[in-house]
Amino acid sequence: MRWMVASVRLLAAAPLLLLPAAAVAEGPGVCHTVAVSLQPQASAQATLDEAPQIVIWVETTTGQYVDTLFITAQTGRFGLGNRPGRFDFNSGPMWPYGRRITTFPVWAHKHGKTFDVVEFQNAPDNPFDCFSGSGSQYAQCGENNLSHPFSESSREQHFCQPLMPSDGKWTSAADAMTCATVAFTDKGRFAPAAPTNTAASLYPPRTDATRTNSDSASVDMYKADNPFDAVSQATPVEGQQAEIDWPIPQDLPMPMGDYVMWVEVAKTFDTNATYNSTSYPAPTGISWGEYGIPYRGQPSILYKIPFTIGLTDTVASTPEYAGYGDPTGQDGAIRPPDATITTDTPGSGGSRLQVMTDGSRVKLTTHPEFDSTPPADPTDIKALDVQSTDVTVGFIAPGDDGIMGKVTSYDVRYLANEPVTDANFDQARTFTGTIVPTDPGTLQTIDVTGLLPETEYYIGIRANDNCHNSSNVIAAHVTTLASKVGEVDACFVATAAYGSLMANDVEMLRHFRDSFLQKTALGELAVEAYYTFGPGVAGMVSQSELLRTTARDALSPIVAWVRRLSF
Numbered sequence: 136m137r138w139m140v141a142s143v144r145l146l147a148a149a150p151l152l153l154l155p156a157a158a159v160a161e162g163p164g165v166c167h168t169v170a171v172s173l174q175p176q177a178s179a180q181a182t183l184d185e186a187p188q189i190v191i192w193v194e195t196t197t198g199q200y201v202d203t204l205f206i207t208a209q210t211g212r213f214g215l216g217n218r219p220g221r222f223d224f225n226s227g228p229m230w231p232y233g234r235r236i237t238t239f240p241v242w243a244h245k246h247g248k249t250f251d252v253v254e255f256q257n258a259p260d261n262p263f264d265c266f267s268g269s270g271s272q273y274a275q276c277g278e279n280n281l282s283h284p285f286s287e288s289s290r291e292q293h294f295c296q297p298l299m300p301s302d303g304k305w306t307s308a309a310d311a312m313t314c315a316t317v318a319f320t321d322k323g324r325f326a327p328a329a330p331t332n333t334a335a336s337l338y339p340p341r342t343d344a345t346r347t348n349s350d351s352a353s354v355d356m357y358k359a360d361n362p363f364d365a366v367s368q369a370t371p372v373e374g375q376q377a378e379i380d381w382p383i384p385q386d387l388p389m390p391m392g393d394y395v396m397w398v399e400v401a402k403t404f405d406t407n408a409t410y411n412s413t414s415y416p417a418p419t420g421i422s423w424g425e426y427g428i429p430y431r432g433q434p435s436i437l438y439k440i441p442f443t444i445g446l447t448d449t450v451a452s453t454p455e456y457a458g459y460g461d462p463t464g465q466d467g468a469i470r471p472p473d474a475t476i477t478t479d480t481p482g483s484g485g486s487r488l489q490v491m492t493d494g495s496r497v498k499l500t501t502h503p504e505f506d507s508t509p510p511a512d513p514t515d516i517k518a519l520d521v522q523s524t525d526v527t528v529g530f531i532a533p534g535d536d537g538i539m540g541k542v543t544s545y546d547v548r549y550l551a552n553e554p555v556t557d558a559n560f561d562q563a564r565t566f567t568g569t570i571v572p573t574d575p576g577t578l579q580t581i582d583v584t585g586l587l588p589e590t591e592y593y594i595g596i597r598a599n600d601n602c603h604n605s606s607n608v609i610a611a612h613v614t615t616l617a618s619k620v621g622e623v624d625a626c627f628v629a630t631a632a633y634g635s636l637m638a639n640d641v642e643m644l645r646h647f648r649d650s651f652l653q654k655t656a657l658g659e660l661a662v663e664a665y666y667t668f669g670p671g672v673a674g675m676v677s678q679s680e681l682l683r684t685t686a687r688d689a690l691s692p693i694v695a696w697v698r699r700l701s702f
Contacts, residue, residue: 193396207367212363249335526586
């Protein structure tokens with residue numbers, strides 16, 4: 136499997152209520168860095184050696200959750216723990232279905248957030264309907280079936296189609312971790328509201344999917360429902376060092392005191408005498424059961440590192456694992472080390488992280504830093520590609536301190552028909568996609584998605600370093616293209632009524648829908664009805680100025696009310 140030395144550069148941060156008594160507020164120019172070094176090790180005997188899943192978070196010494204600092208993208212961005220399908224489905228290379236609730240049970244029960252369960256679009260509104268039949272009738276019911284109608288499936292950009300181990304594509308997909316052929320998958324929907332749905336999920340949904348006509352309206356909500364995309368990173372390729380900077384919000388105080396960092400590492404197909412396909416077998420009596428192989432082996436492994444943030448450098452490390460999570464994912468308790476966990480096989484069990492040259496499996500260093508030099512301004516900004524709802528912006532990356540060093544992050548915000556400047560930057564709409572900074576002097580590209588068609592936009596960008604210093608704002612001026620044939624805009628009625636001249640109000644209505652309306656059962660019902668009847672209404676409205684004016688008059692009190700919410 137892949138191995139790496141991951142130097143994860145993180146800034147420790149916590150809400151004020153969780154800070155130790157010794158916490159002090161620090162402004163721009165003063166910060167602390169926490170560098171974590173670890174090295175996942177390749178397995179020697181795995182049937183299918185998938186990349187390990189890793190999450191790192193910080194707690195107070197009393198066990199209060201502070202923040203998630205790092206999570207591998209498969210779980211944090213692509214929704215591995217909350218996707219359609221029963222959790223015990225067989226698995227294979229880049230498997231698209233089955234919610235992996237066993238991935239990070241300790242972290243999942245610690246972070247304090249819940250999410251709507253993502254299920255197949257044709258799952259019954261009442262899950263008990265699945266148990267009303269038998270035989271093939273039971274096998275075809277909702278979450279038990281890997282094959283779904285093409286009308287409910289769209290092109291898959293990340294996961295691969297289900298395969299049988301005998302299929303020649305299995306080996307090529309496993310070796311390259313890429314799909315051999317184009318796949319179409321059901322992106323799912325949020326399960327109906329209680330009391331008929333299953334329990335809430337402790338894992339976020341995927342954020343990479345863009346809704347098409349075949350997808351549920353829920354897909355538009357996935358990104359807004361996932362707070363961990365910003366700290367999600369891909370598992371580095373074998374032999375490449377990973378460095379991840381964690382920027383803390385400027386309005387949070389910088390704590391000094393004692394903390395505990397946890398590293399939870401999960402790996403599929405990591406079997407031994409206790410955890411294997413006999414103790415955790417494949418499901419029976421379902422369609423497509425011959426696809427894939429059982430994936431559930433040894434549970435997640437925990438590493439614990441107490442550390443101190445102060446005015447001097449500190450070092451902390453651990454040579455051994457501290458315990459393991461629930462093999463079924465049902466609770467967040469940490470089981471102490473015991474004989475059921477393998478420790479003498481490289482890449483397996485307690486040895487999923489390799490012993491490094493200093494004798495540790497995880498090493499953590501803290502460093503106080505004093506930096507009042509802002510990053511240089513990005514230069515030569517321009518639109519490299521413009522589509523109806525997406526724009527790729529490119530510019531020359533600045534340095535952290537003037538022209539030296541790599542910046543920590545970028546803020547990207549946009550307005551329709553109004554320039555974005557330093558003065559109004561904080562009031563502009565925020566783009567929340569993940570951006571990995573490049574070296575200074577090189578081309579940095581940012582894909583801004585979710586825009587409105589045929590709309591004039593100003594896209595502003597500001598560079599940040601890890602001590603709260605920011606560059607000036609630069610902006611690109613673009614006009615998105617017309618919608619493609621068959622493409623449905625997410626706010627088609629409001630767009631038809633207002634047109635691009637009022638696009639900021641359309642953006643506000645869309646944000647209200649995503650942040651509030653779809654969070655309630657009644658609101659979700661209204662949104663579903665909107666997607667059913669809205670396109671036809673929008674077509675008529677857009678062709679008549681009288682109807683456009685009438686629609687604007689009807690929407691204006693709603694716009695005024697939503698604006699007063701100041702969300």
